[in-house]
Amino acid sequence: MPVSFRGDRVSITRRDFLVGSAALAAGTAVTTPFLLPKYHADRRPKRSRVAVLDVEQYSQHLDQILAAGLRLFTIDVRDKTVVLKPNLVDYVPGNTINTHPLLVLAATESFRRLGAKSVLVAEGPGHQRDTRLVLSQSGYEQCLKDEKIRFVDLNRDELIRTPLRAGYTGMKALWLPRTVLEADFLVSMPKIKTYHWSGVTLSMKNMFGLVPGERYGWPKNILHWKGIQGSILDLCATVPIRFVIADGIVAMEGNGPLNGTARPLGKIVLADDPVAADATCARLMGFETGRITHICEGSRFLGNTSPVLIDQVGETVNAPATAFQLVPEFRYLHAKGVWL
């Protein structure tokens, strides 16, 4: 039966109506996923706090420096289990790949003084299957043993199937280590580095170490296939980072994360917001934060990047006189006005 509008000018049949409705529904179904947010909850703090500390070298005084830095924040870890997650990928003689063990020791001491019930170090190296060899060669083994700090190999920890709280990769769930999921206070301790697959590897990318190699392989190839930037966001949405201590005393530029060159930066970055921490680190490297996909997208629901929303304490954040070198594919990250 014909349907008429405005007299006899426009008329559609029932079939036309049904076809049109179906087309509209299909179009909506296709476009909606691109318009709806891919995260489950907006976890941005109203304000974030970042402290940049000037530290010229690794020394036994790091614990005092770090303790002073932590006093700039309101941190309550009393009777809590603190998990420190350093960046411990592999060991290549002469390359500054990993978070320095002295900084991890200093962090442990500081959190113990703040009343933490226990402080442990946990990591699942992404390249080397022999975790203990990485610990031994990178100087961690002796340090942790001397200070009686427990270490957990996240590549072989007990696993719990964990639904992801964001949908950037399309993965519904990941098997993640019990140690991290049950921690009260997770501290990401990245090495400030460039990364040939995503531009930078900072506190958010550092979460790749949570993904167990025993289940997903070495390197954590599934995250590359699903998209590195999306994987970073899915992981950070699922396992919240409570604090960041970024090692930029000697950073890395160029062909990171393994074969770049050392870049003395002389900074430690502390933050109570991983997105603000990474944005600050990126500025210190001479990069435009808005061009780094996971930082830009993370600012929608995980944390703040706008200087207006970040309380900057400690040293001033200035772009370096010469920006960090990058592989050609990521040179667009360089901020304007920075010498390349």
Added chain:
Amino acid sequence: MQLLHQIFFTNHTLTGRNCRFALDTGIRQPLPVIYSRPVANIFHQSHFDWTQDSLPFEPHYGWSYLRQISVVVWCFDSHDGSHYKVPTVTTETIGLSTLLAELSLRQLPCGGWAALASSSQPAIEPTCYSALALGSVPAGDIARAQDFLLHTQNPNGSWPVFPGDDQEGGWVTSLAVLALREVVSAIPGRMRGFHWLLNCAGKESNWFWKWKFRTADRHVRFDPDKYGWPWFPDTVSWVVPTAFSILALNQIPCSCDRVENASARIDCGIQMLFDRACPGGGWNAGNGVVYETVVAPHPDDTAIALLALRDRTKEPIVQGSVDYLERAAPTLTTPWSLAGRVSLWPHTAGRLSRFAARLLLFPISKAPTTQARWHWPASPWTTAVACQLSG
């Protein structure tokens, strides 16, 4: 009880490490009578946290000492009546016995083993290593381990990485097939495992991804025509799963039907291993050159790849990789990498001394003190490998 009294004159100090030193160096001093504990108490304590300031039990009665007793009993039984002058009490035999005892101790009620001593979640990889180790020297409950493996097999023939895992299967399928090699009741399951392995391939075997890796994605230098096995389905090939799959498929009986393409698949995997070798010798996970930069090899990956290439000893890549391992050996201090190194005995006949075995066992001998404090007290994972290889 007579044996226990004899042990007192063999041990030097409290710890297992010193016990071995004592045996090695011939030092024999009496210990206090306090060590005369009933044998029934052996292994009464399985898990504790060494990170605490004080030990959770009275140290003189801890299982670590009693464990040493079992070791020495084993030696004395072999040389009844002349134990104090036995020249064959070596680090290796004591280490092997200790490790087997350790493995039995660590077996979970379900029959499997966890990767870490602190964990109660069984996993297939350490269970396979343990089953292989216990199978070589009958000890412990090997039948229960094999049952565990049989019952965890997925309906599609693969094995999960651990019970309860998703059922798509994983790289440990090749290990499970190897671990069940002498179990008659496992023949149907193993055949399904072989078929799953033959149907599983790195994603680069697909024409589309081949094209992508040849044209748009060329930062990692490799030939996508040479593919092996992935860690789990729908990802690309990597060295370790490929090497284990080659080892497993080499065990296919010649007369089996529907596996006639096995040799071609093995050859393709071997070519993939050659293609992914690091330019200076050795292997890492599978990226020899990235962004025109040579990536360093790893000892364990190299050892596992060489095991799969045992029949290709004349190949320059194999020779170069053995040379790399020889160079790396003095710097290795951890059981896992050293286990890989020692595993190449047949590969490097005439080139490898028993020194390597001592290197392997020495760090393991420290397990009750240092490793335990680290949350991996003689982890079944490394212990099983070391046990099998040293045996």
